[in-house]
Amino acid sequence: MNNTSQFHPDDTMLLEFSAGTLATAPSICVSAHLHFCSKCRAQLLRLDQVGSQLMSEAEPLELEEGTFDKVMANLDSSQQIPVKVDSQQNNYPFSVTKLLKNNLVSQTWKRLSSSVDVARFETGQEDFEVALHKICAGGKTPKHDHHGLEYTVVLKGSFSDENAVYREGDFLIRQPGDVHQPMGAQNGECICLSALSAPIKLTNPLGFLMKPWLRINPM
Numbered sequence: 001m002n003n004t005s006q007f008h009p010d011d012t013m014l015l016e017f018s019a020g021t022l023a024t025a026p027s028i029c030v031s032a033h034l035h036f037c038s039k040c041r042a043q044l045l046r047l048d049q050v051g052s053q054l055m056s057e058a059e060p061l062e063l064e065e066g067t068f069d070k071v072m073a074n075l076d077s078s079q080q081i082p083v084k085v086d087s088q089q090n091n092y093p094f095s096v097t098k099l100l101k102n103n104l105v106s107q108t109w110k111r112l113s114s115s116v117d118v119a120r121f122e123t124g125q126e127d128f129e130v131a132l133h134k135i136c137a138g139g140k141t142p143k144h145d146h147h148g149l150e151y152t153v154v155l156k157g158s159f160s161d162e163n164a165v166y167r168e169g170d171f172l173i174r175q176p177g178d179v180h181q182p183m184g185a186q187n188g189e190c191i192c193l194s195a196l197s198a199p200i201k202l203t204n205p206l207g208f209l210m211k212p213w214l215r216i217n218p219m
């Protein structure tokens, strides 16, 4: 796949992903980005090699009996979703296709506002909500800031905010205090994967009358 991504996870995140220590929800987003981004796939390969080099240079330790089994059990429980470029019709990353198959809370899009639909995933993550958001062509989302971290990967189409245009594969992190107002591109709908660590807070002057963006009722 051609590399069109302009926005990438940083090396620390890739390193944690490589080591298997990144939390599941952001790992799903990194894995989705890797589907689109040959640059980060190459970087991950380098980091994997550094990791295995460090392992092979480490002093061998006397292991208690059963240690190997324990390590393997831990590896299994924190196993990363494999990065695989597949030829699905919708061209979604493998991690997303897998979620769509097994983890949708509801089989249909749920309307959040006049221009945004959501499909949530059940991932067993208490501190993160993982979902697809669909912004209709030219659709505006409410201006909002964030209480927690928000990871976003553009899967289809593009959207923009005050700072830039984000296209397929782009990986974004919003920090608490970041305020933005995403807008769908005029030429088609935009679908994003997101992992949110806390509910979004509206900054609209009437925000106090409204529910958090994610729980807004159909308009």
Ligand SMILES: [Zn+2]
Binding pocket: 005, 007, 008, 009, 033, 037, 038, 039, 040, 041
């Ligand atoms: Zn990248």
